[in-house]
Amino acid sequence: xxxxxxxxxxxxxxxxxxxxxxxxxxxxxxxxxxxxxxxxxxxxxxxxxxxxxxxxxxxxxxxxxxxxxxxxxxxxxxxxxxxxxxxxxxxxxxxxxxxxxxxxxxxxxxxxxxxxxxxxxxxxxxxxxxxxxxxxxxxxxxxxxxxxxxxxxxxxxxxxxxxxx
Amino acid sequence: xxxxxxxxxxxxxxxxxxxxxxxxxxxxxxxxxxxxxxxxxxxxxxxxxxxxxxxxxxxxxxxxxxxxxxxxxxxxxxxxxxxxxxxxxxxxxxxxxxxxxxxxxxxxxxxxxxxxxxxxxxxxxxxxxxxxxxxxxxxxxxxxxxxxxxxxxxxxxxxxxxxxxxxxxxxxxxxxxxxxxxxxxxxxxxxxxxxxxx
Numbered sequence: 001x002x003x004x005x006x007x008x009x010x011x012x013x014x015x016x017x018x019x020x021x022x023x024x025x026x027x028x029x030x031x032x033x034x035x036x037x038x039x040x041x042x043x044x045x046x047x048x049x050x051x052x053x054x055x056x057x058x059x060x061x062x063x064x065x066x067x068x069x070x071x072x073x074x075x076x077x078x079x080x081x082x083x084x085x086x087x088x089x090x091x092x093x094x095x096x097x098x099x100x101x102x103x104x105x106x107x108x109x110x111x112x113x114x115x116x117x118x119x120x121x122x123x124x125x126x127x128x129x130x131x132x133x134x135x136x137x138x139x140x141x142x143x144x145x146x147x148x149x150x151x152x153x154x155x156x157x158x159x160x161x162x163x164x165x
Numbered sequence: 166x167x168x169x170x171x172x173x174x175x176x177x178x179x180x181x182x183x184x185x186x187x188x189x190x191x192x193x194x195x196x197x198x199x200x201x202x203x204x205x206x207x208x209x210x211x212x213x214x215x216x217x218x219x220x221x222x223x224x225x226x227x228x229x230x231x232x233x234x235x236x237x238x239x240x241x242x243x244x245x246x247x248x249x250x251x252x253x254x255x256x257x258x259x260x261x262x263x264x265x266x267x268x269x270x271x272x273x274x275x276x277x278x279x280x281x282x283x284x285x286x287x288x289x290x291x292x293x294x295x296x297x298x299x300x301x302x303x304x305x306x307x308x309x310x311x312x313x314x315x316x317x318x319x320x321x322x323x324x325x326x327x328x329x330x331x332x333x334x335x336x337x338x339x340x341x342x343x344x345x346x347x348x349x350x351x352x353x354x355x356x357x358x359x360x361x362x363x
Contacts, residue, residue, distance in 0.1 A: 008221075011212045011315065028221035028311020031319055051319055067322075100316040101229055101304060112319050141312025143222050158224050158308050 004147075009034070009047045012067035016046045016079045020149035027143050029096035031113035033069070033120045033136070034144035036093045036165075037076055037129075038151040039085035045148050046080050048072045050096075052112065053119030069119035077127055092129050093153045093165045094120055095144045097136040113137070133165040166208055166327055166352060173206070175293075175359040180204050180331055180345070183289035187282045194277065195256050198336075204343070205332045211318045214328050218243045218342055221311025226267065228279030229313075231301035236290065236355060238347035239317045240283050240300070246307070248340060249275060255335060272305050279303030286345065294358035317346060325349030 006023050009015045011032065017024055024047035026034030038045040048066040055068040066072040077087060097117035117136045124131050135142065135155045145154045156162040168176070184201040191199040215221040226249035228242040244252060250264040253271040256278065257264075264271055283300035290298055306313055321328060329352070331343040347355060 011215065011318065028215055028309035028315065030309075030312030030315040032315050051315075051322060057323060098312065100306060100308070100313055101231075112316070141309035143309065 006145075009049045009066070011049055012051050012064035014046065014048045014064075014066035014072060014076055014079065016044065016076075016083050017146075017148045018042075018044045018083055022148040024146045024148070025143065026096070029142045029144060030098055030100045031096070031111075031116060033094055033096040033113075033116045034142075035073070035076070035120055035124075036144060036146040036153050037080060037085075038091045038093075038146060038148075038153075039080065039089045040091065040151050041086070041089055042084050043148060043151070044080060044083045044085045045146050045151065046076045046083075047144070047146055048076045050116055050120055053115045069116060069123050073120065073123035073127065073129075077129070087127070087129070090129055091151065092124055092131045093133045093146075094131060095135040095142045095155045095165065098138050098140055098142070100139060100141065135163070135165060166325075166349075168356065172356050172360060176329075176356070177204070177206055179289050179293045179359065180206060180286075182292070183282075183286040184333060186285035186288060190281045190285065191256075191278065194281070195258055197255070197258060199255060200336055202334045207330050207332075208327045209330045211322055211326055211328055214318045214344075215311035215314045217314065217330065217344070218310040219245060221309060221315075223310050224307065225310040225313065226275065227306045227308075227310075227313050228275055229304045229306065229317075230279050230283035232283075232287065232298055232347070232351075233301060234298035235296040236298045236347055236351040238345065238351050239320070240279075240286055241314070241317065241342075241344040241346070242279055242282060243310070243342040243344065244275075244340075252278070252335060252341070267307070276303040276305045279305070282343070290355065294355060296355070296358055314344075317344075321346055321348060325352075 065075040097113040232238040
């Protein structure tokens, strides 16, 4: 990691990066989905930390740009275009959407992971962005990294190692 | 959530009662005495919740108990993995350092702690507010703190922005976090009921 600057993308945040030393990271994704978008020509990337599937769930309360899948994807695309990226060149990769507390209670709202996964896929499809790789579902946490210099995307887990998407 | 001093007091008294009952039950389960230290209560913004136990990618051992009934919420007991192993030694009456890896016995001992503390909290709530609540069976998870807490934070984010965090230690030696996280409506209801009864 010499000289690399890790930039954490927290709950509901959206970050855009264009310096080769930058690495965008969603730490400890559970039911949330981390979405990495990258334009390999201009080497600009973005990461969104999606918490909930739809902005209609917010009941009109103010929310950070990446909180919902629908508005988060839209905001990320706009920010990337602003930063010089081209929509047609964007490569999308995603991780997360797990069901961490699968046995606990009967609260159906706790299975938000699967809904987040579907909502991110749907939002990307609406904007004709192809999701080229993903590591979603299961019952374990993930950390997602996007290296701005190369566009490399890594997913790491506890006890299941690390892999490139 | 802004609480009046009298509301804080009512909440603290309830938590203290729950921890005292937890201590009694835990001591009965083991050979020695297990005492939970005086709690520290605070409200934490939900966005900071995944960082509460050493950062969102720190590995933690968590025991989760859901709260259902007239109040809805979540109770989570959090340990750093070495603290969880120290807790197992304490529970099984083994010399410190015996437990090196969390095996089936250790896991069920920790789950039982969740069961006991969950029941103690629910009894204290029922006792002081008259509200009827019940715990779900405990669930033990070892994973990134962020991944575990995020799932619960997400549920709470639908209605609010804060979680009530209770920090305590077992016998002054094994630190643990208790996260008692009622939904916003449930928190308001709990406070109102505690006040009315006082």
